[in-house]
Each structure stands twice: as C-alpha cells, then as structure tokens.
Amino acid sequence: MAQLFYKYGAMNSGKSIEILKVAHNYEEQGKSVLIFTPALDDRDEVGYISSRIGLRKQAIAIDEHTDIFGIVERALPRPHCVLIDECQFLSKACILQLVRIVDELNIPVMAFGLKNDFQNNLFEGSKYMLIYADKIEEMKTICWFCERKATMALRVEDGKPVYTGRQIQIGGNEAYYPVCRKCHKNPPL
Numbered sequence: 001m002a003q004l005f006y007k008y009g010a011m012n013s014g015k016s017i018e019i020l021k022v023a024h025n026y027e028e029q030g031k032s033v034l035i036f037t038p039a040l041d042d043r044d045e046v047g048y049i050s051s052r053i054g055l056r057k058q059a060i061a062i063d064e065h066t067d068i069f070g071i072v073e074r075a076l077p078r079p080h081c082v083l084i085d086e087c088q089f090l091s092k093a094c095i096l097q098l099v100r101i102v103d104e105l106n107i108p109v110m111a112f113g114l115k116n117d118f119q120n121n122l123f124e125g126s127k128y129m130l131i132y133a134d135k136i137e138e139m140k141t142i143c144w145f146c147e148r149k150a151t152m153a154l155r156v157e158d159g160k161p162v163y164t165g166r167q168i169q170i171g172g173n174e175a176y177y178p179v180c181r182k183c184h185k186n187p188p189l
Contacts, residue, residue, distance in 0.1 A: 002108040004098060006087070006129040008115040009139030010150040010178035015112040017051040018139065019083050022110060031080035034072055035059040038089040049085045059085065062094070069097040072105060079107055087111035088123035095128035102134075112139075117167050118155035118176065120184070143180040145188050150178035154187055161187050 009015055019035070026033045037049050039061040047061040062068060072082055082101055084090070090098075090111075098109045111133075115126045122130070130136065143150045154177045155162040179187065 002102045002106045003134035004102045004129075004132060005108070005110040005135045005137070006133035007110065007112045007137045007139055008088075008126065008129070010114070010141055011153050011176050012052070012144075012178045013139040013141035013150070014051075015139055016049055016085060017053060017055065019049060019085050019110070019112050020051060020055050020057055022081070023057060023083055026081055032075075032077045033081045033083055034075055034079045035083045035085070036062050036068060037085040039063045040089060041086050062090075064091045064094065066094070067097075068094060069100050069105075072101050072107065082107055082109045084109065084111040085113070087113035087129055088115070088117075088125045089113070090125035090128075092124060092128045095125060095132060099132050114153065116152065118153045119163060119167070120152055121167065123167070141178050143183050144177035145183045146180060148180035148182065150180055152179050152181060152184040153177070154179045154184050156189070159189060161189060 023033050023035055037059040039046055047059055048056050049059050050056040072079060098111065101107050102109050111129055113126060114123060116122055141150050155175060156177060
C-alpha cells in the first residue's frame with residue numbers, strides 16, 4: 001500500500017542528499033522514479049536538485065500550474081516512486097495532487113522540505129504536508145552557532161539577522177543558517 005511521506009528538516013539537514021540517495025537506490029535496482037523540484041528554486045539551475053557536497057540530478061521543474069498527477073499517470077515506464085524536493089514551496093493544490101498519486105495510482109510519494117520559514121511560520125506546502133502525510137519524519141542537524149538541534153532558519157543579510165520581509169527568498173548558506181530557538185532569538189553574530 002503506497003503512502004505519502006514527508007521528510008522535513010532545517011537547512012543543512014541533508015534533505016537534498018537524501019532524495020538523491022533514494023533515487024539512486026531505486027534506479028540501481030532497475031526501478032524508475034520521477035523527481036520533481038519547484039521551478040522557483042534556481043540556486044544551481046532550474047530543474048536540478050543539488051546537494052552542498054556536489055551531487056546533482058535533473059528533475060522535472062514544476063509550478064502551481066503543473067499537472068503533477070497527469071505527468072505521473074502518463075509516465076512510461078510507470079514509476080515505482082515519486083520524489084519531491086523543496087516541497088515547502090508547493091501550493092495546497094499541488095499537495096492534493098500528491099495525495100491523489102498515492103491514493104488513486106498507488107505510487108508512494110516522498111516529499112522533502114523545510115517546515116518553517118525564517119519567521120517561524122509554516123510554508124503553505126509544509127502546512128498541507130503535515131495535514132495529509134501518512135508518515136512524517138524529522139531530519140536533524142545542529143545549530144550553526146551552538147550544539148543544540150537546529151529547528152529554525154535564520155536569514156542573514158550583510159552579517160546581520162533579518163526577521164522581516166518576503167517569506168520566499170531563495171538562498172543557501174550565504175543567506176540562511178540552521179539555528180536552534182535560542183540562537184534564532186539572539187544569534188551570536
């Protein structure tokens with residue numbers, strides 16, 4: 001029986017490397033996978049999943065108008081698994097398409113992403129993954145500044161913490177640090 005999996009974690013918790021590992025494991029066994037990533041993530045190149053350690057893989061770039069369900073339903077060969085990177089950027093409608101893939105096509109879907117933004121609000125995609133996922137798993141990493149578990153993202157501009165602004169601003173280590181609650185409130189910058 002297929003399930004919808006949500007694997008979330010703070011920045012630098014290994015989400016992208018995990019999705020690449022899962023894809024490799026399926027493909028090594030001759031099982032096809034479909035990999036999707038939001039088109040707005042252009043840190044490396046649109047339509048690619050890249051890890052900080054240098055591994056990358058092409059994926060299908062999607063936006064709020066993409067018929068994810070239709071792509072999966074028409075795919076040949078039929079995928080054994082659907083993988084979604086940066087699922088926090090997906091809309092509720094996209095998340096509901098993932099639910100349909102699991103429930104109607106009986107194909108497991110594994111979605112990876114952040115849970116909360118730099119202001120500690122849920123992203124739309126995260127909110128609906130928390131509601132609809134059959135299995136939820138936290139991927140852990142440590143705070144950039146101390147030894148506690150990182151659960152938040154600290155946005156930084158010109159070496160100073162930023163607590164206001166647009167929710168979605170694409171960036172990596174140059175713009176965000178994984179931090180614990182204490183260091184988010186009072187970062188040692």
